[in-house]
Amino acid sequence: MAEKSRRYVIDTNVILHTYDALTSFPDGEVVVPLDVLEELDRFKKFNDEKGRIARQVSRFIDKLRDQGSLSTGVKLENGGRLSVYTSHTEPEQLGLPFDSKDNHILYVAWKLMKNGEDVCFVSKDINARIKADVCGIPAVDFDRHKVDTEEFYSGWLDLPVDLKQLNDPPETFEDMLADKKAYPNQYVYVHDRQNETRYVVYRRNPADMSLSPLSRTTEEAYGIHARNPQQRMALDLLLDPDVMLITLTGQAGTGKTLLALSAGLRQVINSAGYERLVVARPLVPVGKDLGYLPGSKEDKIAAWMDPIFDNLEYVLSLKTNRSMGYSVDRLLAEEVLQLEALTYIRGRSIPNQFLIVDEAQNLTPLEIKTIVSRAGEDTKVVLTGDPYQIDNPYLDAASNGLIYAADKMKALAIHGHISLVKSERSNLAALAAEYL
Secondary structure, eight states: OOOOOEEEOOOOOHHOOOOTGGGGGGEEEEEEEHHHHHHHHHHHHSSSSSHHEEEEEEHHHHHGGSOOTTTOOOOOTTTTTEEOSSSSSOOGGTTTTTTHHHHHHHHHHHHHHHHHHHHHEEOSOOHHHHHHTTTOOOOOOOOOTTTOOGGGOHHHHHHHEEEGGGTTTHHHHHHTTTOOOOTTTTTEEEETTTTTEEEEEEETTTTTTEEEOOOOGGGGGGTTTSSSSSHHHHHHHHHHHTTTEEEESSSSSOOHHHHHHHHHHHHIISSSOSSSSEEEEEOTTTTOGGGGEEEEEEOOOOTTHHHHHHHHHHHTTTTHHTTTTTTHHHHTTSSSEEEGGGGGGTTTOBSSSSEEEGGGGGGGHHHHHHHTBBBBBTTTEEEOOOOOOOTTOOOTTTTTHHHHHHHHTTTSSTTTEEEOOOOOSSSSHHHHHHHH
């Protein structure tokens, strides 16, 4: 007798995480409870990314009906199968309340398991996985887009040396790093092992992976000066027109947003390298309809942009910038600065602009793909965020779109990544980030 294949009972949040979740299990049968279809029906009316995914998945399932009955199972192109569970569900048999769709979905997994099936419940909801475990149901996270955070690429290598070696030629350090994996635009922080404030920073040339020292011209942008080696690396990337995608990670106060904004202003206002500076942030929760807030589109977006305004006002108030007479209102009025809602970015083409997506850790890998794919000719995209400060309940430090993009793009010459490690906001902010 042929061995039974595993049956994966899929939670709604898995499907909404990525449109091709249902075809990610070629080794078994995907079981979609009816309650999941009802939840997809509710989401498909939304105009955000989740609504688009719900509509796409509904069309995919509808097309499968041409191949047979969904209740008995239909073969997928990847070798797996898909079926819809249509029997009555009774979550109270598990000691769970009847009025929760999540509990009805859990019941499906439990019932199949009681019938002798090899079952796995798949959910992005940590509480749903805990409830499944309590009920004796094997449960896992959907880990297709997960990154190994223990091996996550920081964008730079630490190389302590004796003080007398700091002035050695780059070839010396290349030999020391022969056993380390080299990536395009990777930095090497060479410092005195006794005093880290004495250092030299090198960057790998994407063409031949050779090391070159950083130029002094990238230490400052629109009045903001780099205060540590990692900030120098970040500014070097932000000011390089050949690097089209930049990912910056770091805890609060490390300067991610401030550096990105100052570099954007320098290249939009001072050098006219880009037509405008576009800043976007995910609405919390991601995809919330702007219609719930009063006023115009700009008024609604502004309600979520206070952290951006704070940084911009600080940069514009610097003594070196006051003489230019710019204010946030003037930048907006002259369309030098544009605020954008990620909810409506799909379908747009954004050419020759400096696009900053702040708090990108709250986006899924698919949402990041949607945003970056909007970049037109000569547009630079900067993604910033703290992967350990996530408001999206279905993402974590290993599965969010910011970390995913940094990991998947690290071998490309047009991408650069820096993990910022030191808080420069204030001594109090640095201590709070470390101890609280």
